[in-house]
Amino acid sequence: MDCYLSFHGNCEEALNFYAQCLGGKVTTLMRFEGSPMDGKELSPEWKKKVMHGTVEAEGAQIMGSDVPPGMGSVSGYNGITVSLWVKGGVDQARKAFDALAAGGQVKMPFAPPFWGGHFGMLTDKFGVPWMVSCE
Structure with a gap:
């Protein structure tokens, strides 16, 4: 299983939850701070949010990121499971x-x-x- 999920600012919490639930671990956690997106358009509270993260469990990966305001929307997971x-x-x-x-x-x-x-x-x-x- 590999999937990529988008979150409203709670990606790190979600990835840690999935790691715990599935007996895996968070292997990647890159933040917006220090990335090319770290600039005037990124509010200070979003600098610590997850630009990309990965959980590995039993050979499967769950990847995800937080979607900053103005960069798209996360309105729910419709049409996927x-x-x-x-x-x-x-x-x-x-x-x-x-x-x-x-x-x-x-x-x-x-x-x-x-x-x-x-x-x-x-x-x-x-x-x-x-x-x-x-x-």
Whole structure:
């Protein structure tokens, strides 16, 4: 799984949350401060925000950044869902599902679907929709 997510200024918090939920670690955290975007148009509070960050977990990457005001919008995650296939079995998948759901909203409980395996859907506390599945 590789995906790139945009945030309203809480990217670092989200990446740390995903690292914790998925048993991974934040491997890259570049800030706007000192970058070519660090200038008059960037407010002081945005200098410490994340220009690019990466979480690595079980060979997968989740990348993200904060989107400064005037550089585009983050109006929600419509039309996409992050799909997480957990190779470690049902217990590990349920643990990841429950961790990602903390503070969010379960859309479909993690359970055996008619097609086999286990599957669940949720929206995490950052508004990112997830599908978690395993054999």
